[in-house]
Amino acid sequence: xxxxxxxxxxxxxxxxxxxxxxxxxxxxxxxxxxxxxxxxxxxxxxxxxxxxxxxxxxxxxxxxxxxxxxxxxxxxxxxxxxxxxxxxxxxxxxxxxxxxxxxxxxxxxxxxxxxxxxxxxxxxxxxxxxxxxxxxxxxxxxxxxxxxxxxxxxxxxxxxxxxxxxxxxxxxxxxxxxxxxxxxxxxxxxxxxxxxxxxxxxxxxxxxxxxxxxxxxxxxxxxxxxxxxxxxxxxxxxxxxxxxxxxxxxxxxxxxxxxxxxxxxxxxxxxxxxxxxxxxxxxxxxxxxxxxxxxxxxxxxxxxxxxxxxxxxxxxxxxxxxxxxxxxxxxxxxxxxxxxxxxxxxxxxxxxxxxxxxxxxxxxxxxxxxxxxxxxxxxxxxxxxxxxxxxxxxxxxxxxxxxxxxxxxxxxxxxxxxxxxxxx
Amino acid sequence: xxxxxxxxxxxxxxxxxxxxxxxxxxxxxxxxxxxxxxxxxxxxxxxxxxxxxxxxxxxxxxxxxxxxxxxxxxxxxxxxxxxxxxxxxxxxxxxxxxxxxxxxxxxxxxxxxxxxxxxxxxxxxxxxxxxxxxxxxxxxxxxxxxxxxxxxxxxxxxxxxxxxxxxxxxxxxxxxxxxxxxxxxxxxxxxxxxxxxxxxxxxxxxxxxxxxxxxxxxxxxxxxxxxxxxxxxxxxxxxxxxxxxxxxxxxxxxxxxxxxxxxxx
Numbered sequence: 181x182x183x184x185x186x187x188x189x190x191x192x193x194x195x196x197x198x199x200x201x202x203x204x205x206x207x208x209x210x211x212x213x214x215x216x217x218x219x220x221x222x223x224x225x226x227x228x229x230x231x232x233x234x235x236x237x238x239x240x241x242x243x244x245x246x247x248x249x250x251x252x253x254x255x256x257x258x259x260x261x262x263x264x265x266x267x268x269x270x271x272x273x274x275x276x277x278x279x280x281x282x283x284x285x286x287x288x289x290x291x292x293x294x295x296x297x298x299x300x301x302x303x304x305x306x307x308x309x310x311x312x313x314x315x316x317x318x319x320x321x322x323x324x325x326x327x328x329x330x331x332x333x334x335x336x337x338x339x340x341x342x343x344x345x346x347x348x349x350x351x352x353x354x355x356x357x358x359x360x361x362x363x364x365x366x367x368x369x370x371x372x373x374x375x376x377x378x379x380x381x382x383x384x385x386x387x388x389x390x391x392x393x394x395x396x397x398x399x400x401x402x403x404x405x406x407x408x409x410x411x412x413x414x415x416x417x418x419x420x421x422x423x424x425x426x427x428x429x430x431x432x433x434x435x436x437x438x439x440x441x442x443x444x445x446x447x448x449x450x451x452x453x454x455x456x457x458x459x460x461x462x463x464x465x466x467x468x469x470x471x472x473x474x475x476x477x478x479x480x481x482x483x484x485x486x487x488x489x490x491x492x493x494x495x496x497x498x499x500x501x502x503x504x505x506x507x508x509x510x511x512x513x514x515x516x517x518x519x520x521x522x523x524x525x526x527x528x529x530x531x532x533x534x535x536x537x538x539x540x541x542x543x544x545x546x547x548x549x550x551x552x553x554x555x556x557x558x559x560x561x562x563x564x565x566x567x568x569x570x571x572x573x574x575x576x577x578x579x580x581x582x583x584x585x586x587x588x589x590x591x592x593x594x595x596x597x598x599x600x601x602x603x604x
Numbered sequence: 605x606x607x608x609x610x611x612x613x614x615x616x617x618x619x620x621x622x623x624x625x626x627x628x629x630x631x632x633x634x635x636x637x638x639x640x641x642x643x644x645x646x647x648x649x650x651x652x653x654x655x656x657x658x659x660x661x662x663x664x665x666x667x668x669x670x671x672x673x674x675x676x677x678x679x680x681x682x683x684x685x686x687x688x689x690x691x692x693x694x695x696x697x698x699x700x701x702x703x704x705x706x707x708x709x710x711x712x713x714x715x716x717x718x719x720x721x722x723x724x725x726x727x728x729x730x731x732x733x734x735x736x737x738x739x740x741x742x743x744x745x746x747x748x749x750x751x752x753x754x755x756x757x758x759x760x761x762x763x764x765x766x767x768x769x770x771x772x773x774x775x776x777x778x779x780x781x782x783x784x785x786x787x788x789x790x791x792x793x794x795x796x797x798x799x800x801x802x803x804x805x806x807x808x809x810x811x812x813x814x815x816x817x818x819x820x821x822x823x824x825x826x827x828x829x830x831x832x833x834x835x836x837x838x839x840x841x842x843x844x845x846x847x848x849x850x851x852x853x854x855x856x857x858x859x860x861x862x863x864x865x866x867x868x869x
Binding site: 435438444447456457459461462464466596597601 | 655657676677678679681682686687689693694695696697698699701702705706707708709710712714716719720722726730733734735738747750751753769770773
């Protein structure tokens with residue numbers, strides 16, 4: 181481990197190692213597209229690229245190549261990888277949004293997924309025939325056309341930010357545990373509303389959810405056709421959503437970084453550190469807390485809009501309390517208040533859930549079905565209560581516990597910003 | 605000289621306990637005044653009422669002839685009244701200079717759009733802020749530690765940092781709650797010398813809460829004595845020191861003992 185770190189600190193060996201690792205992993209995925217390990221290897225190389233001391237320009241261009249070209253190519257080899265990458269992106273944006281509220285401003289929010297739901301439903305209702313059920317056809321015809329999706333990305337931001345302020349107003353005076361309970365309640369209220377607003381006026385279509393939701397138009401398809409590339413929509417859409425997610429995540433990271441490194445970010449941290457001292461130094465708790473809620477919510481809102489279009493279907497099932505906790509776990513695992521931490525935490529948890537743990541339980545199941553004997557015990561005799569699929573959550577839980585014991589500050593804790601002060 | 609701050613009949617009750625009962629006083633611009641009194645006399649409550657942390661149950665506070673009643677602490681700070689705390693309240697996980705930067709919060713003329721778009725104004729303002737913060741650190745002698753976490757500083761330096769943070773809000777008046785508590789005699793003398801310098805340089809008015817009687821007597825232009833929420837004496841330090849009610853409040857049951865020993869009561 182120490183040797184690897186030393187190696188990564190020297191530019192040329194590090195660059196070589198990263199290049200080798202990216203190349204090998206891509207080759208491995210291409211040769212064996214169904215191997216989870218090969219794809220994990222690819223993801224690990226991207227992580228390696230982040231940590232290695234590669235010259236800045238080269239690092240940036242390698243990152244663009246890996247995420248902008250290699251990932252989509254691997255995604256067309258195995259469609260599931262595209263799905264994983266897109267989901268990672270969605271959760272990265274969610275984790276970054278929650279990181280503002282919890283990590284920077286220190287406001288424990290257990291109902292964060294509500295804002296994701298608000299964004300998702302705002303496009304789901306108007307981007308499907310659903311809106312026609314309570315708005316007369318004379319006013320407008322639903323579903324709205326695909327172009328409206330882009331308008332709704334903005335609307336999603338606004339609606340979620342308003343929801344954030346609405347949640348923020350009544351909880352301004354609350355802190356810690358009390359705040360956590362109220363936000364938990366808020367999250368449940370939004371979910372229950374989605375579940376029950378089918379009567380008397382059918383707005384959300386209740387537990388059945390809304391489908392089909394219009395997807396944005398493939399505006400670049402004619403261009404591809406002109407270039408002589410014929411690709412069906414089933415290939416184009418995942419790529420399309422992947423790039424949209426990537427774009428939104430880039431914007432979210434940029435906005436996040438800029439907010440953090442400003443008087444606004446410092447005021448948030450001051451509130452987290454000591455509310456009374458912050459307000460005594462002139463930080464307006466009302467404005468800053470509402471701003472934190474609104475910013476965090478807006479990131480979730482825009483991803484919600486995208487999520488509903490990607491899934492073509494939304495239902496209250498996707499916005500349970502467990503989802504909020506999942507995002508919170510990503511933020512805490514990554515390192516509270518740290519942008520790279522939130523990104524890494526979201527990626528790690530999503531990949532763990534979608535690939536590693538699933539792969540593990542599949543593997544254990546295979547062992548069981550094959551009747552492998554371990555320590556004189558035939559796995560085929562395992563009672564159904566001990567079915568390997570049930571270990572998934574347990575292992576995830578153990579990982580969380582171990583992390584909190586041995587690295588409570590998270591994988592990549594926040595680093596303080598410094599600045600050259602010059603001489604007196 | 606002009607009156608900067610005036611309290612009229614301030615009342616604060618906590619349930620049945622009257623923490624402040626009809627306290628009046630005036631502070632002249634450019635002076636150092638002290639509030640003294642035994643433990644539980646209502647000194648910190650007075651500070652909390654003046655800075656908007658508590659709402660008074662009666663009376664009025666005028667700062668530059670403007671009533672502070674009903675204002676939030678951050679609004680009062682924006683008007684130019686800033687404080688430090690008895691038990692130091694720094695933002696421990698932030699760096700020393702970031703603490704000072706937070707103190708400037710109300711003086712930052714940037715909007716959220718400036719921050720996100722990174723306008724030229726943002727860069728100009730931000731570097732001006734950091735420069736100013738560095739000069740405040742110079743004043744209290746902490747520039748070399750600008751990037752250390754505030755929580756890692758030794759006690760005396762934390763006190764000085766709190767002072768720098770309060771100064772950064774460009775106050776007209778500072779309320780200092782026991783600025784020399786827990787300091788050695790040398791440290792508190794240095795602190796007092798610093799305060800005197802600040803008054804001269806920044807045209808500050810200072811209200812102190814102090815237990816350290818020699819410090820109070822040495823530095824104050826005016827002393828107000830509180831006991832059980834009531835103002836029992838006020839005036840020049842030497843006059844207050846001789847006031848029989850003050851001696852009783854402070855030394856009361858220990859009158860037979862040596863005065864020097866109870867000076868730090």
